[in-house]
Amino acid sequence: MTFKTRLLLFAASGALAMPAWADEGSKEAETDAEAEAVEATEAQKPAAEIFSTGMAKGRDRLDSATSTSSLKGDDIQRFGPRPLGDVLRTMAGLRVATGIGEGNNNYTVRGLPLAAGGSKYMQFQEDGLPVLEFGDLFNVATDVYLRNDFTVNAIETIRGGSASTFASNSPGGIVNIISRTGEQEGGRVQVTAGLDFDEKRIDFDYGAKLGENTRMYVGGFYRQGEGPRDIGFTGWRGGQIKANITRTFEGGYVRAYFKLLDDRSPTFAPYAVNITGTNDNPIIRSFPGFDLRRDSTLSGFLGPVITLDRNNQPVALPIATGQSAKSKSVGFEAQFDLGGWTITEKMRYAVNGGDFSRMFPNRQNTVTAFANAIGGPGSSAAYASGPLAGQPIADGALINGNGLLSLYFVSFVRAKSLDNFTNDLRASKVWEVGGGKLTTTGGLYLATQELDTTWLHTAMIVDANGGGETAQVDIFNAAGDPQTLNGYFAFGRESSLFRRIFDVDYRVLAPYGSVNFHIGKLAVGASLRYDSGRVRGQLFGADLGGGRVGLTSFDFNQDGVIVPAEARTAFLPLDRPAPVNYDYGYLNYSMGVNYRVAEPFSIFARYSRGGRAAADKVLFTPTVDPLTGNVPSGDQQDTVIQYEGGFKLRRGGITVNGTVFKVEAEDQNVLNGAANATNRTYEAEGVELEGNIVRGPFSLMLAATYTQAKITEDRLNAALTGNEPRHQPDWVFVAVPQVDLGKFAAGANIVTITSSYAQDSNNLRMPGFTTVGAFAEFQPAENLQLTVSAQNLFNTLGIFEVNQGSVPANGIGFARAANGRTVQASLRLAF
Template identity: 85%
Template sequence: MKLHTRMLLLAATSAFAMPALAEESDAAEGEAEAEAEAVQSAAPARPPAEIFSTGMAKGRDRLDSATSTSALRGEEIDRFGPRPLGEVLRTMAGLRVATGIGEGNNNYTVRGLPLAAGGSKYMQFQEDGLPVLEFGDLFNVATDVYLRNDFTVGAIETIRGGSASTFASNSPGGIVNVISRTGEQVGGRAQVTAGLDFDEKRIDFDYGAKLGENTRMYIGGFYRQGEGPRDIGFTGVRGGQIKANITRTFEGGYVRAYFKLLDDRSPTFAPYAVNITGTDADPVIRSFPGFDLRRDSTLSGFLGPVITLDRNNQPVALPIATGQSAKSHSLGLEAQFELDGWTVTNRMRYAVNGGDFSRMFPNRQNTVSAFAASIGGAGSTAAYASGPLAGQAIPGGSAINGNGLLSLYFVSFVRARSLDNFTNDLRASKVWEVGGGKLTTTGGLYLATQELDTTWLHTAMIVDAAGGGRTAQVDIFNAAGQPQTLNGYFAFGRESSLFRRIFDVDYRVLAPYGSVNFHVGKLAVGGSLRYDTGRVRGQLFGADLGGGRQGLTSFDFNRDGTINPAERRTAFLPLDRPAPVDYDYGYLSYSAGVNYRVAESFSVFARYSRGARANADKILFTPIVDPLTGGVADGDREDAVTQIEGGFKLRRNGITVNGTVFHVEAEDKNVLNGAANATNRSYEAEGVELEGTFTRGVFNLMLAATYTQAKITEDRVGGVFTGREPRHQPDWVFVAVPQVDLGRFAAGANIVTITGSYAQDSNLLRMPGFTTVGAYVEYEPAENLRLTVSAQNLFDTLGIFEVNQASVPANGIGFARAANGRTVQASLRLAF
C-alpha cells in the first residue's frame, strides 16, 4: 500500500484518537466508582445507537460493526426537493456517481472499481432488502431505471465492501438499499412542485394510518409531466409510481405485504458537440455557439421516428420521445418471527419489469462541407430534411446555428420484453451466551431468477447542432446531386450490422450463506461465507455473433421501387441462426472482520473480504461465449473482487467521524463497443474514505472525502493499457452538506467536488475536475404548510463526466457528456 495512503489514515486516526482514549479512561473510572457505590452519573453516557442492517446478519450499532457504512434519512433527502436518485447518491460518502445521462442508466462504483461499461457492476441496488435487478449493469437498462426518489423513501443505506459480498449475491463492492416507509407515522403529505426555469410539474403524496391496534398501512407516490431539465422541444417527462404496504405486528415479529406500480417516461441524454482546445494535460472544454452543453440536447420534436426493422424483420416506426419508458409491477411479502430462540426472516418479491429505452449517441461530426464530403465524396452538399427549413439547402461554408456543425448519430431503441425476476431470501439468526459473551449465528438461503429478453434496434440520422430543442435531420447529396441519405436517415441500423441483437436468456441463482459473530466485552469477531451457484440458459440472435454471419440487407422503406443508399444500409436479424447460451457457474465468497470498541464512543476495525460478480450480458456476443455450444470457460464466468480495509469510528457529543483505508483488487471482463473491443483486465486500487457530521443547536454539517489511486495491473487483450490509470477515476471526491434549521425557516446546500480524471484508458486527455452545488430554502408560513425553493447545479457549472476523444482533436470538435445546468423548482407541501 502506498506510503501517502497510510499517512492519510494515520493522521486522521491520530486526530480523533486522543479524545476517544481520554473517554476510555473516564469510562474505567466510572466502573470503579460504581463498584465503590459512588454516584452512577459520574460515568460517561453511552452514545445513542445508530442501527444499521443492510448487508449484515442482523441490525447492529455502527460502532460495533466492522464495516464502512453511510445512511441518509428520508427527511434529509426531501428537503432538497424532488430529484433523481443518482443526484441523491452523489452526496453520499464513498460513492462515485457519474450522472447526466438521465433519470436512470447512470454510472456507479466504489473504491476504484472500474466504471467499465455503465450501470453498477460491482454494487447491488436493493429496494427494501432485495435486488431490483439481479445484475446492476445490464446493457441500456441499469437498475436505477426502476427506482424513483419520492416521499415513499424512508432511508437510503449504503455499505462499502465488508460483509456485502456474503449477504447479497453479485455485490462484492457494496450495496445501496432504498428503504420504503411503512406507516409508523400516522398522517399524510401532499406536495405540488413546479420548475421555475425549466418545464416540469409534479404532484407527490403519501399517507400512513393505523388499521387496528397491531395493523398499519402506508401508500405514496407521484405523478409528473413536462419537458424535463433540458430543452428538447417536446414532453419528455410523463408518468409516476404508486407504492403501498400493510404491516401486521405481533409479539416477536411482523408480516408485511407490499406492491409497486411504476410507469414513468424520462429523456435520455448523451455526449453532445463540444469545443475542445488546449493540451491533453490542460484542455479547454467549452460549448459551441448555439448549443449549450449544460441545457441543450440532440433530442428534438423535428426528429424521427425511429425507422428500422423490428424483432421479426418487419418495418416499424418508433417514437423518438420514448426515452426511458420504464414499467415495473411488483408484489412482495416480508415476515419476521421468533421460533425457539431463533429470529427467522423471509423476504420475497416478484417483479414484472419491462419497457422501451431509446437514446442517441454520436459517431462523428464536422463542418458542413467536410461532413458532407465524408458521406458523399468531394463536392457533396447538404439540405435540411425536417423541421421548419425542410428542403432548404445548407451552404457549405455556413455557420448554421452559430457553430456550422453536422453530426452522425446512432439511435438505439431497446425493447425490454421481460426483465422479470423472482427473489426469496430466507435467514435465521440466534444469539447464544458463550464464555461470558454473545455468539450470533446466522444461516440463510437465497434464491433468484432473472429473465433477460430484450431486442436491440437501431437507426442512424444526420443532424445539425441546434439548441433549444430545434435539432433537425439533414440530407446529403453527392456532386451529381444524387441523394446519399433518405429524409435525413443515413442508415436503418448502424453503418454495419453491429449491435442488431436479441437476448433471450434466463438466469437462476441459488446461494446458501452463513455467519458467526462473537461479541465479548469490547471485542467483536465475525466471519461469513456464501456460495453462489448459477444456471444460465437461453439463445442469442445477432449478426455480430461471429462465424462470418451477415446482417446487412436492402429494404425499400419508402416504397418507391428504388433502393436509396441509406436503404442499402439496413440491418436485420438472422432469425434462422440462433446461438445457444448454456453454462453453469459457482463461486465462494467470504469475509472476516474484527471490531474493538476502544471506548463507548470510539471503535476501530479491520476486515478482509473476497467476493465476486457473475458475468451477465456483458460477456454475451463476445468470444468468451462459444457460439456453437454456448459454453463459457471456468475463469470467465465471474469476476472476483478482494478487499482489505481498516478504520475507526467516533461518535461523541454531536460529532461523528468515520475513517477507512482500503486496498482493492478486481477482475473485469466486459465489452465496450463490440466484440473487437472486449476487455479482460485486472485492476488494483487503494485509498481512504473519511466521513463526518457535526451538530450544534440549529446547525448541522456533513463532510466526506474519498481519495483513490487506481491502475490497470494487467490488460490481457493486447496489453496496451497495463499500468495505466482507469478512465473516469478522480483522485479525490469531496462532499459537504451544511444545513441550518431555525424552526419555521431552514436552509442548506450540498456541495460535490471531483478532481480531474482521464477521458480514456490511454491516459492522454485529462478531463478537468468541477464542483456542483445544490441548495434549498424552506419556510413554514403556517402550521403544516411548507414552501421550499430548491436548486441543482446552482452556479450553472459546466461539469464534464465523459469525453469521447482520447486526446485533443486537431479541429477542436469533440463529444462530451456534462452535468445538467441549473434547475430551480418551488414546492408547496401540506401535512395532514
C-alpha cells in the first residue's frame, strides 16, 4: 500500500469520525475521500492474467501454483512469418533445437532428455486438445501438423505442474496453440516476399458477427519458394485454412471449427563440416564450397528415391517430397452451466497423413579415400547425375573446393494414417466452504491414435556442393566394375534395418479430477489422473529378428546383371507379421500450494508425478514379445517426477516469475537397434526466471533458464552413468526488447545458448551461440502496414548437433546448424 493510499484512507477514516453536526460541505468531502481511496486501492491491484492450459479452470497466474508463460499472437506476427519452432525458442523455460525444417524439431524442458527427437515429454495442443497423442513419432512429430500464421491468437505453455493430470502423455508440460475466434471484427491481408531468399507468401484472416450472439472467423496462408537454403527446386509449397463459428448464450457458448492443412517443406540434416581444435574448444567451420548456414545436400540433380514399396514392388519417389503434411480436422467445443456446475466439452476428429522424406549422413571422406573404402584399393569415382554426369573424378581432386564425397541414407516414410479422435469432458463447481471457496473438477478423456506408416529407404553417394547443385557419384573398383548404380549405393540401408510397416492402434481412457481450496491468501490443490491404454496391431519388418531376413537382390535397371548396389536391396517379409498386443495403466498426480503474500506477489510449491506411455520407440525391439506382442509392465511407460517452488510478482508494468525445480525421469527410447538403445534414468536441477517490463512505448521481456542434468543410471552402458546428457546447455537466455511509437515500431528477439556435449560420452563440446531476430514496422496510413523482419540477423553459425563424439582425426564431420540470415518484407492491409 502506497503512502498516498494510506493518507487517503486515513483522511476518509478521519472524515467518518467527525461529529454528526458536521456541515454539508464536510459530508461532500467525506464522499470524495472515500471514492479516491477506492480508486487508489483498485489501482494497486495488478490486472489479472487468466491462464487456462493444463488447469481445471482458468485463473489468475498469481493464484496458481504453476510455472506458466504466454505469448500473444500479435507479438508473434511482428517478427514475420516463421516456423513454430523459431517462435517457441523465444519462450521462457523451453529448450528448442531447430534447423531441421518446418516440423520435426526437438523440444524439451527442465533437463528432460532429447533422446530421439520430437517432443517426448511435452504435449502439443491446438485449442486444448492434442494434435497427435504422442509427440515424438519418428519422422512425424507433432509440429509437422502445426503452422504459425494469423490464426494464432496466443501460445500458452505450462512446465511441470498440473500438466500431467490435465492431459495424457504430458509429464513435462504442455504447449497450447490457441486460435482466434472472431472477437475482433474485420480482416487482414498480408503479402510477404523474401529479400535474400526465395519465398512468396500470402496470409489472410477475417472475423465478423453473423447475429447478435453469433460470430465467425476464417484465416490461413499460402506460400511457395525455394526457402531459406539453396536446394535447387521449389521446396516450400502449400498452406492451410482454419475456420470456426461461435454461438454465445447466457452462461456459455458452443463452437464448431475445421482445419485443412496441405503443405510441403524441405527437411534439413547434418551436413559436411570442418572440425578441428580440441574436444573442449573445437573450431567448427564450413568447408569451402558448402556453407553450413545456407547450403543443403538437397538438389534437383538427386533422385528419385528408388526402392521397393510397401508391396515389394519397385517405385520411384520424388526427392522434393520433404515434409508433405496433410491434415483435415473438424471439432466441437461447448461450455455451459448446469445446476451450478460448469460443463466443458471438447471434441476433435483429425485425418492426418502425408509423405515425409529426409537425407541423413552415414560417412564421409576425400574422393580417393571414400572410393577405396567402397570398392577396395585402386577404386575410382565418376559423376552419375548433374551437368557433369559421366565425367570421371581424378584421384585427389579438390572438387567443389572441398574434395569430399558422402554416403547419405534417404528415409522415405509414408504415413497412410495418423488419424486420431479426442474427446475431453469435464465438470467444475465452486462451493462455499468454511469461509473459503472449494473448486471441484471431474473429467473423462478418451482418445484414439492410429499409426499406419511404412519406412522405405535408399542410399546415395553424393558430393558436397553448395548452391543446390549436389550430384550423385558412382564408384568403380580397380577393374572398372561398378559398385553402385547411377549413384545409388543401396536400395535400402547397408543392412536390412529400417524396412518397416507399423500398423498399430492406440486407445487411451483417462478419468481425472482435482480439488482446490482457496481461503484468504492461501490456495491448496491436488489432482490425479489414471491413464489406461489398449494397444493392438501388427508389425512387418526386415529387422524384426527371430530369423527374419530382409535383404535380397533386385534388377532395378532390368539389364540382367546384378551389381553390388542391387544386391543391397531391402524388402518386407509380408508373410511374417509380428503382433502388438498389450494394455497399460498408470497413475499421475500433482499437489501444490500457493500463498498470495500481497496483492502483487505470491509464492508457491508443487510436487508432481506423471507418466508417458511407450509408443513407436519400443516397437521393433526385444521389448515386444515376438510371439504374443506383449510389453512387460515395467517398459510400458516412463515416469517423470518434478519438485518445484517459486514466486510471482506483477506490479506497475513489471512482471517477474521465478521457479526452482528438480526433475527425475526415466527414458526407454530404443530406435536404431540394440547398439543405440536408451534405457536410463536422469536427474536435473535448475532455475527458471522470466520478467517483463513495460514503460510507455518501451517493453522488455527477459528470460533465463539454468539447468544441471546428469544420467543417474544407464542400464545398457554403465560407462555413461554420471555423465551429462547430450545437447543440454547450462544456460538459455532470451531477451525481447521492443519500442512502439504508434506509426513506427521496432524490436528484436535475442536467444543465447551456452555450450553442451555433442554426445553422451561427454568428449566433444559444441560451442554456444547467439541468434538475433529483428523487425521494423511502419504505418504510412491507418489500415496499411509495412514490416521488414529478419531471422539470424548476424548470420551466426549456430550448431545444434554434431554427429561425432570427439574431434575427428581428419577434421571431417557432420553438423546441423541454424539457418543463415533471412530477411523478408511484408505489406499488410486491414479492413
